[in-house]
Structure formats: C-alpha cells, structure tokens
Amino acid sequence: MPGGFAAGVAFPKAAGEVASLVASGRRVLPIGAQSSLTGGATPRGDLIVSTRALTAVALVSGDRVRAGAGVPLVELQQALAAHRLYYPPIPTFDGAFVGGTVATNAAGAATFKYGSTRRWVEALTIVLADGSVLELRRGDVIASADDAFELEYASGNIVRIPVPTYKMPDVPKLSAGYFARPGMDLIDLFIGSEGTLGIVVDATLRVIPMPRRCLVLVTCESDQRAIDVTAALRREAAASWRGEGPLDVSAIEYIDSRALAKVPDEAFSRANVARPRDTFAALLAQVEIPAADDDTLQRLDAVLSECGIDDDPYIAAPGDDRAARRLRELREAVPSAINALVASAKASVDPDIQKTAGDLIVPFDRLADSIALYRRSFESRGLDYAIWGHLSDGNLHPNVVPRSMDDVERGRDAIREMARGVIAMGGAPLAEHGVGRSALKQQLLKELYGERGIEEMRAVKRSLDPTWKLSPGVLFPEAW
C-alpha cells in the first residue's frame, strides 16, 4: 500500500517492552511480516510496534507449541518438522508471522479440511490498550447469558464487553471484523481483530503429526468440469475422514484459463508441465497418503476418469519435495504474473494504479453461480482479469489486470457488485485477507453487517480501547 509514514519503529523483545510502549499513550500499529493485502500493516503516522524480535518457540507438549508473535510460519514449520509435527492452517504466503496470522485469522488452501487459524489457537498472551498483559486460555472467559464478557484488569477494574448481535455467514473461512456468537469465548474476539483490541505477544497453537502428502495437477476443459472434479474429490475426502475410503484430499487450488494465459512459459518449463490448452483451467490438489498405501492413487485415477478427465495428471509423489516445490512455484507464478502486470501499468501508465482484487467466499453449492457472477461483473465493464484461489473452500480471488486508472475504478465497482452477489448467496466478500485500512474493504464490511453491525463493533472497540489508540482506522473509522 503506498503512502505509509510512521512516528517511529520499536522492536520490543518481551511482553513487558510491548506493554511499556502501549502504556506510553501513543497511537500504535503492531506489524508482523507486513504481507497484508489490505493496508492493515501500513502506518498512517502511528508508532510501529514491530514483532520481529518476539521469536521464541517452545514445544509445550506433544501437540502444543508456544510461539512468539514474530515467528515466521516457515520457521515454525521447520522447528516442528524436527519433531515430525506440523501446523496446518498455513496461508499461501508462509513468510507471514504467527501474530499476523492470528490477528487476521489467516487461512490457506487446506481450510476445507483443517479450518482457519482460529481452530488452532489454544492460548494467547495479549497486551491490552492500557498496557496490561492478559494471559488468555481458550475456555477461561465465556460470554454471559446476556451476551457480554466481564474482564477484570490487573488494576481491579472490571470492563463489560458487549458481544455483537449480527449473524456471521456460515462459510469455512471469514476475516471480516469481530467474531460474534452467543456464548462465545473471549479468545475468539481477539483472533481476527486485526490488532484493534490488543497486541498478540505469543500464541499457543495446536499441532498434528506431519502428514505424508502428494500434489496432483489436473487440467480441465471448463470451469464446470473443474467444479465437478472438486465436488467429487470433496465427497471422497469426506468419506475418507469417516474411515470409508482411501482418498484424503486436503486442498484443491484453482487457476482459470485467463490466469494461466498470463503465466510465462519459463514457469511451466521449470515445473516440467506442458502449458494447458487455451480454454483449460488447472486444479492443484493436495492428497494425504498414509505410509504403505497403494489404494489412494488408484482411487484418484478412477475418480478423475469418472469425471471425464482424459489427460494424465502431473503427480509429485510423497517425499519428492523437489517436484512438489516446482508445482507450488507454478501456482505462485500466477499472482506473481498478475502483480508484475499491475506494476508495469503503474510504472508506464499511471502511478496511482493498484492491485484490485476480491477475496470472496460462497457456500460450495453456489460456486458455479459465483464464478459466473465474477466473470459477468468484469466482462460487462470491459475489463481484463484473471481468477484463481482456494476452490475447495469456495474462496476465489478475482483480479483486475488494469490497463488504466479507469480500469481500477471500474474494477472496484465490479468487486462491490460481486460482494452484494455473494452476500445474497450466503457468502462473504472478506474471506481471509481481512479488512485493514482499505476503503473498499471497509465498505464491504458495511455491506455485510450494515451500519448497525459496524456500530456494534465500535462498542466492542470502545470498551477495550476507549482512547482508540490501537491500530486506529483499521476495520472501520472512529465515525463514518
């Protein structure tokens, strides 16, 4: 996000140092790896509290790890791998920090099986707006029957925090302001609050034994074929989790034909994959295979044939890390190619041109309708675009490929139209990237919950941060 400026940057090494910075009374913005796509980690004159020196990692038991907010997920996975353990809710960008992913309730490709970050957080150490340090375990503080929390500060002050009354859409991932549900746990209010209610100093996370995985790239002649294959694989996966079949699929990524067309030839040759035919889309599925199992790939073959897929898939077998890395790099070549086109238009046409993209989710049975909506919204405005994302969750990222500032404006208008459409389908326009300081995303949050919902979030914010000192302007302005 352009235009950031800061009053200063601090690099605290412990909870006490974070607490002193917050207690000093200045407006602060906590940051992690600054991979936010919403401007949430872009300062606007705040004092930046960088978490990058909060890097302790300790296994607290065979299935729990306590990690500092500044631990990059890639390093967390390396530390866990030494114990044959794994942390599942990894976003596509694994350089993101533990604190940033808790703050945004990040989710990745495998949410269909594992859920978003929220499901894996057992405890948090949080610095509150008055500078006090809260150690909060899941189950410690539950909302009362009249839907409020009572939080007792170290000073003896008791603060009443109201639980918002809006109904969250029923989708596998959501990063759209404060979590709200009758009888909820206080820890869930902090997860996904994007730094507006407290600064996460460390998190205790659940981990699992490292799964043995293979990656499979399948090409499909149409969107409908890609959806049919994904639906069939989801059914197979659900059966395997009930112990009724071998095909345990944990993620299915989708790249549409327009996105594939933007990927340079070298990316295909590096991955050892032939460029799919013009109108074809690609699916990248992650399959978990227990050791000494021959049935899984046979069943996969049968399911693909039943779905009318004639071309052989590309497979990175379990343990073939090099082939898996190459297929992942091909997937990552998609956003890189679009980002390069945005950067080139910015450099050569108009410096105000920006990435203009949706982060939309629908219930899986509305996927075909949602893709049709995204295409219609862009095409009716004469825009060039590409679509990719986490198909197994119903979460896609329609991106404008802008040629002018006018394209950016029309693209934003298209995304507002898509947002209204997915909300009507029972979905949400804010699936995993959060809201941040983006004016467009703040409008989408208002589309989702209305003025009243935003006012209820403001009431939560006021109860925990009455002087609006933590991440001001993130999620919503103090007043519209």
Ligand SMILES: Cc1cc2nc3c(=O)[nH]c(=O)nc-3n(C[C@H](O)[C@H](O)[C@H](O)COP(=O)(O)OP(=O)(O)OC[C@H]3O[C@@H](n4cnc5c(N)ncnc54)[C@H](O)[C@@H]3O)c2cc1C
């Ligand atoms: C190439 C790419 C791919 C991506 N793919 C995904 C994806 O698949 N899924 C997904 O969910 N996201 C994705 N993202 C977005 C981004 O990686 C996530 O939002 C991530 O969780 C941000 O982590 P971070 O450490 O970079 O946080 P930052 O960007 O530094 O901060 C994000 C927000 O969290 C707040 N924050 C940061 N640290 C703390 C803390 N310790 N306490 C309180 N608040 C804090 C910040 O103030 C800010 O509002 C992607 C981004 C990129 C660039």
